[in-house]
Amino acid sequence: MKWIPGKTAKAQAEPAATATDANSAAALQDLAAKLADADPREMARTFFREALSFEKSRQQLQENMTKIAWRVAGGAMLVALASILGSTALVQLKRPSPPVIIKDNTATGDVQVIDVAHSGTVTFGELELRAALRRYVELRERYDWYTIQDDYDTVSLMNSPREQTGYAALYSRKNAPQNVLIDKYRVVAQPGAITFVGSTAQVFFSKKIISLSTQGSSIPTPPRTEYWVATITYEMGDLPAKSDEQVRNPTGFRVTSYSVDRDWTRSSTTDGVAPMPSAATSSQSAPSDVQGGASQ
Template sequence: MSNKETVKAADEAAFYQEARGWEADRMAMLHKSERRAWRIAGGASLLALAAVIGLSTLAPFRRTVPYLFGVDKATGNVEYVGAVDDRAVTGYQELLDKHWAARYVVARESYNFKLLQSDYDMVLGLSDDNVGKDFARLYDGPNARDKKYGASMEMKVAVISVQRSQNAVGSVAVVRFSKTTRRVESEAVEPPQYFVATLAYEYKPSMFGKEQDLIANPLGYKVTSYRADSELAPVIVAPAASPTASPTAAPAPVPAVPALPASPTSAAPPAPAEQVPAVTTTGQ
């Protein structure tokens, strides 16, 4: 038996009409699916383009932050200095405090005969009365620094780090720096020495005063206490000097040997005692 169905002549027109309707529906579904696919592809392309634009916009803000560690040339200690990034500064006030502290230490500890007056005026302008008087004494009297060194010597200061803190008294800054001394005539440069400066400071802004002073110190930064201590760099020379000191200390007991003749001189008094009875017998 055959499964084919026969179409009567009367139903032939309806049959072909139904077939054409199915073909039209199938083509409509294909076109609809194609339009849907193009819409999805277009949306994906727009998203990809937006992602590329977004990444290209954020690219300048992406950076690699290296962490800086320093090796102390004097002691060999390795310490964390900080991240080489502007985000390491927590605030604008911290930046100001470190700026003025470093500037004050450089002006006070440096010595350059040609820039001496400028550094001198800056230190006095950034110091209160007591600290300014202590600094001015360095340039008073016959042993004044400018008379002692003149133009034959220069001292260059390089700031290593600046740290600040708060205590019961107020704001305190600790500045580590190195000082290199150079003799101008011979061009001889001495090994650098390392120091730690501790200074207390405050801000006293004022609109009254000389214009040049207000321009040099607009925020009224004043150092109320200052102290500079040497680090352990000079101690390295001490072990080399100690062996040479021991041979010279050995001959020191030698001068003590001549002190022994004191015993013969103490025996001298019995001799006069023996002469006394001799004089009495002859007198009889």
């Protein structure tokens, strides 16, 4: 008997294909029977339920994607805001120190140096010292008939014994301010810039002389402004023991020497203004034979 492989394989495959076709046909017949027995309304309900479920799943997916997108955008905004704040902080740390500003009054020619202070550059002690210097110059250089005694007592308390001798001699002269200016003039002192050269301070200030009498005229005399520089050496002494002295000089500031010079770098407003009566305005102008002690 002769063996033929090709025919044998074909013969074996034909029954398997026939069985598969039979199964498919049976499944189709079963499905057709179920569809024939099913209620059309129930089928419609099932179809709509499946369609609604599919639509809901798509909407849920879209909502989830939207939430994720908003979260990503919010995170990006937070990162950008943090970057801006960090850059601003670095700029503040690297900001250079502000320069000293010179204020020029074009009307009077007044040039004033304005000290710019910010955190960490000026100590409390220096600010306290500047305040004491300004107050001393203002009290010593101003004049008012009704406050002269109070100013004299305060300046005397802020003077060292040596400086007080010359200051008292100033008010012991015949041409002392209280004897010449009396109640007809007022002198307003305005301290300006303060500079330090070692332990010596220079205080730039202006003096405005105001005439309080019309001198027979209905038009008051215009005020006269002069510019001066006070050179001061000082020390910080013991705090006053008495309560009234603590009010006048709470820091124990003491002036050991005091001199004034005209500031010719600034023009004075003297044109067309009547001169003020000659009065002693500096302790350097007091005669050497005059002893201390105010005679007000």
